[in-house]
Amino acid sequence: MKRDPLAFRYANALFNLAKERDQLKLVGEELQAVKDVFEKTxxxxxxxxxxxxxNEEKKELLNKNFGTQVSGAVMNLLMLLVDRKRISKILAVADExxxxxYQSQGVAEATIYTAKALTGDEKIAIKETFEKKTNQDEILLEEVVDPDVIGGFKIRIGDTVYDASVASKLKRIHNRMISGNASR
Incomplete structure (x- = not known):
C-alpha cells in the first residue's frame, strides 16, 4: 500500500504525542471513530x-459533534487540519x-483469500505460521472467501503477498506450457 507522506507526518506527530501520554490505544480508537463518522455520513x-x-463553521461543526467524544489531541488535530485546509486527509491520517x-506493538494486519471458509484450527495454524515467518507478535487475520483461488490460499501482510493458491500454480504451469518450457 502506498503511503501518503502528508498524512504520515500528521499521524506520526499524533502517534508520538499519544505514546508520550500513554494513550496509544485511546487515540487510535478515537481516530477510528472519527474516520467511521466521516465515511458513513x-x-x-x-x-x-x-x-x-x-473554517469557523467547520470547526464549530467538529466541536459540536466530537468535542466531548474525543481527547484534546484528536480535537487539536481536526482543528489543525481544518486550518490548513487538509481535513480531507483525516481518513489517511487515521490509517497511518x-x-x-500496530507496528510499535508488533501487530500486523493480514487478509487471507481462500476458496472456502477456514476452520478455527486452520486460522490458528496460519496465524502462528505467519507470526513466526514475519516476526510479528500478533497477526490480525481478515478472511475473504474467493472461489477463484480454487484451493490453497493467498495472504497479504502489509505490502507482501504469499501465494500458495491452486489458481497461481495452474497459471504458472499454463505460462510454462505456452513458453514451451514445461520442464521447470
Whole structure:
C-alpha cells in the first residue's frame, strides 16, 4: 500500500504525542471513530469540501459533534487540519496512525483469500505460521472467501503477498506450457 507522506507526518506527530501520554490505544480508537463518522455520513464531500462553508463553521461543526467524544489531541488535530485546509486527509491520517500503532506493538494486519471458509484450527495454524515467518507478535487475520483461488490460499501482510493458491500454480504451469518450457 502506498503511503501518503502528508498524512504520515500528521499521524506520526499524533502517534508520538499519544505514546508520550500513554494513550496509544485511546487515540487510535478515537481516530477510528472519527474516520467511521466521516465515511458513513459523507461529511467530507458534502460539508468540508464545500467552498461556501467557512473554517469557523467547520470547526464549530467538529466541536459540536466530537468535542466531548474525543481527547484534546484528536480535537487539536481536526482543528489543525481544518486550518490548513487538509481535513480531507483525516481518513489517511487515521490509517497511518493505526499502522504506526500496530507496528510499535508488533501487530500486523493480514487478509487471507481462500476458496472456502477456514476452520478455527486452520486460522490458528496460519496465524502462528505467519507470526513466526514475519516476526510479528500478533497477526490480525481478515478472511475473504474467493472461489477463484480454487484451493490453497493467498495472504497479504502489509505490502507482501504469499501465494500458495491452486489458481497461481495452474497459471504458472499454463505460462510454462505456452513458453514451451514445461520442464521447470
Amino acid at each position: 459523507n461529511l467530507l464531500d458534502e460539508v468540508f469540501r464545500h467552498p461556501s462553508i467557512t 496512525y493505526k499502522r504506526l500503532s
